[in-house]
Amino acid sequence: MPALVSARxxxxxxxxxxxxxxxxxxxWAAFAFxxxxxxxxxxxxVYPLAGNLRMGxxxxxxxxxxxxxxxxxxxxxxxxxxxxxxxxxxxLNTVLFTAGSLAVQFAAGLALAMFFHRRFAxxxxxxxxxxxxxxxxxxxxxxxxxxxxxTDSGVLNQTLGHPVPWLASTDLALLSVTxxxxxxxxxxxxxxxxxxxxxxxxxxxxxxxxxxxxxxxxFTRITLPLLxxxxxxxxxxxxxxxxxxxxxxxxxxxxxxxDSSQTLTxxxxxxxxxxxxxxxxAAVGNILIVVAxxxxxxxxxxxxxxxxxx
Amino acid sequence: MTxxxxxxxxxxxxxxxVMLFPLYWMINASLLPSTELIGDSPTWxxxxxxxxxxxxxxxxxxxxxxxxxxxxxxxxxxxxxxxVPAAYGLAQxxxxxxxxxxxxxxxxxMIPGIVMANALYVAAGDLGLINSPFALILADSTLCVxxxxxxxxxxxRSIPGELREAAAIDGASRLxxxxxxxxxxxxxxxxxxxxxxxxFAWADFLFAVTLTTRDDSAPVTVGIYRFIGAHMTDWNSVxxxxxxxxxxxxxxxxxxxxxxxAGIADSAVKE
Numbered sequence: 001m002p003a004l005v006s007a008r009x010x011x012x013x014x015x016x017x018x019x020x021x022x023x024x025x026x027x028w029a030a031f032a033f034x035x036x037x038x039x040x041x042x043x044x045x046v047y048p049l050a051g052n053l054r055m056g057x058x059x060x061x062x063x064x065x066x067x068x069x070x071x072x073x074x075x076x077x078x079x080x081x082x083x084x085x086x087x088x089x090x091x092l093n094t095v096l097f098t099a100g101s102l103a104v105q106f107a108a109g110l111a112l113a114m115f116f117h118r119r120f121a122x123x124x125x126x127x128x129x130x131x132x133x134x135x136x137x138x139x140x141x142x143x144x145x146x147x148x149x150x151t152d153s154g155v156l157n158q159t160l161g162h163p164v165p166w167l168a169s170t171d172l173a174l175l176s177v178t179x180x181x182x183x184x185x186x187x188x189x190x191x192x193x194x195x196x197x198x199x200x201x202x203x204x205x206x207x208x209x210x211x212x213x214x215x216x217x218x219f220t221r222i223t224l225p226l227l228x229x230x231x232x233x234x235x236x237x238x239x240x241x242x243x244x245x246x247x248x249x250x251x252x253x254x255x256x257x258x259d260s261s262q263t264l265t266x267x268x269x270x271x272x273x274x275x276x277x278x279x280x281x282a283a284v285g286n287i288l289i290v291v292a293x294x295x296x297x298x299x300x301x302x303x304x305x306x307x308x309x310x
Numbered sequence: 311m312t313x314x315x316x317x318x319x320x321x322x323x324x325x326x327x328v329m330l331f332p333l334y335w336m337i338n339a340s341l342l343p344s345t346e347l348i349g350d351s352p353t354w355x356x357x358x359x360x361x362x363x364x365x366x367x368x369x370x371x372x373x374x375x376x377x378x379x380x381x382x383x384x385x386x387x388x389x390x391x392x393x394v395p396a397a398y399g400l401a402q403x404x405x406x407x408x409x410x411x412x413x414x415x416x417x418x419x420m421i422p423g424i425v426m427a428n429a430l431y432v433a434a435g436d437l438g439l440i441n442s443p444f445a446l447i448l449a450d451s452t453l454c455v456x457x458x459x460x461x462x463x464x465x466x467r468s469i470p471g472e473l474r475e476a477a478a479i480d481g482a483s484r485l486x487x488x489x490x491x492x493x494x495x496x497x498x499x500x501x502x503x504x505x506x507x508x509x510f511a512w513a514d515f516l517f518a519v520t521l522t523t524r525d526d527s528a529p530v531t532v533g534i535y536r537f538i539g540a541h542m543t544d545w546n547s548v549x550x551x552x553x554x555x556x557x558x559x560x561x562x563x564x565x566x567x568x569x570x571x572a573g574i575a576d577s578a579v580k581e
Contacts, residue, residue, distance in 0.1 A: 029484055031406050033399025036392050037459070038411055044452050045418040048429030055432070065435050112325065120318035126326050133329060135559040137513035139531040140552040143538060144336040147545055155335060155352045186329070244422050247515045251535060268424045273520055278428065285425040296420040 049289070055282035062276045070279070077283040084280075086259045086267065093174055094263040098242045100178045101185060102235060108182070109189025109234075114223070116190070117197045127194075134187040142251030145180045149252075170260035173253045177261050181248050185241075189234055196230030197223070232302035239295050243288060264288050333556075340364070340549035347545050363550030371551045373526060374533030377443060378512055378555075381529055384447035385511035386504045389454040393503060397462030398488045402474055412463075415456040426452060427520040434521055441527040449517040454507035461506070465499035466492060505562055512558050530555045 064070040149166040255262035272281025341356035399405040439445035477487040
């Protein structure tokens with residue numbers, strides 16, 4: 001993985017900074033404190049990652065667990081995934097789910113952050129209560145939504161007055177899981193964007209007000225540009241997390257009906273743990289890694305830029 | 311700027327009501343008898359409430375709740391054991407290789423969970439650890455260690471180094487300085503890291519559903535998941551289980567609000 005290669009490359013510099021004015025013994029003693037974590041990173045992140053990359057090139061099935069034999073098959077797993085009739089739809093679902101979630105979460109989060117950025121009674125209490133959905137296990141909130149969206153006795157259809165198959169229809173399942181995921185993500189977006197708004201000096205708005213700028217001009221000329229570093233962080237982190245979403249989809253639809261709400265994450269789970277084709281599941285996982293790494297770099301760049309500006 | 315603005319407060323209450331409605335609806339359903347759950351019109355208030363759901367939930371999910379508790383507490387212990395020395399080494403001792411380690415931890419958080427689950431399942435299979443709470447503790451700690459180090463590091467960096475030097479002059483070893491001086495000062499950060507680790511482990515579903523194949527070794531998230539699969543119509547006890555499984559989060563919010571706020575402020579790196 002390129003990220004880890006470059007991580008190692010930074011070692012000599014960090015090393016040199018630590019050496020200055022200290023004995024060899026002190027350096028080793030200091031290293032002893034982080035050594036367990038270094039070992040931990042190797043065993044629990046690097047090893048699984050390498051294992052998954054390797055498994056993507058192996059015919060790894062249930063039999064492999066008993067025999068310990070998993071022959072290398074080159075790119076066969078990737079070819080099989082590519083030719084899987086569900087793959088194209090899954091990629092499209094992933095894009096729609098991710099883009100839809102990010103856009104609406106961000107817009108709603110920003111609107112709420114701006115709303116709470118003003119002073120009014122009970123602001124602090126109400127704002128922290130908004131975080132409650134974010135602290136609950138996703139399986140629990142997903143289950144609550146499944147009950148709300150239930151076709152026959154769910155409260156949504158009871159209120160609408162006719163039975164809409166929110167989770168049971170191939171046309172609506174993806175929309176439904178996206179809406180629930182948006183609900184999950186709004187508090188996170190609000191908290192981070194609220195923090196960003198607090199960093200914008202109030203004098204800027206006062207000066208703009210004196211110059212006769214209206215609310216829309218203040219929003220587009222001051223708020224949005226000054227919020228840009230925070231925006232990039234929220235959107236890239238949101239993207240990385242949305243790609244990982246598993247619990248919400250599993251509880252609501254298990255990726256169904258007929259793969260209509262399947263994303264790359266649930267598809268990988270389905271291949272590995274339902275069809276027991278671990279090699280192909282790993283191949284899909286590796287595709288996800290590539291996407292995540294690309295955006296991880298966007299995130300790292302963005303945070304470095306933001307720190308540089310501070 | 312001292313205006314009370316009652317209209318804004320009213321609007322905020324409406325927003326809050328909309329956002330928290332699913333939680334209210336869960337609590338409502340957990341108290342309603344089955345006859346009131348199925349029908350053409352919703353029952354908005356549990357006026358003829360029953361605790362049958364909770365009784366049923368405790369009898370079928372009690373063991374899962376205990377498993378969750380054991381796994382979550384174990385995860386907290388393991389996470390602290392690894393994170394506290396690391397944060398101290400990074401923040402106070404400027405350990406060699408520290409920057410590389412921090413970078414690796416940042417990247418580690420971005421590895422998709424399903425990839426970790428896939429690989430950890432194979433490793434746990436090789437070691438005969440499928441269905442073992444120990445495997446779940448190890449797997450769940452991967453969700454917690456990077457975040458715990460981040461929170462602890464941010465706090466310990468703010469403690470003046472003179473304290474460490476003074477302890478050294480008094481003859482304390484580095485380890486003793488950490489345990490006797492820095493740990494008590496960092497109490498709030500340690501509590502915040504522990505609370506979040508507990509919550510991450512408690513809420514974990516992906517590792518739980520992949521690393522447990524037997525029902526009796528599954529934590530409560532998987533318990534609920536399989537419960538909906540098996541008893542689709544028994545919403546009353548499903549929702550009661552959901553309410554019980556939310557208790558740690560509620561406790562966290564009420565008792566430890568200041569630690570939570572500190573934890574969130576410290577880091578934008580948690581979903």
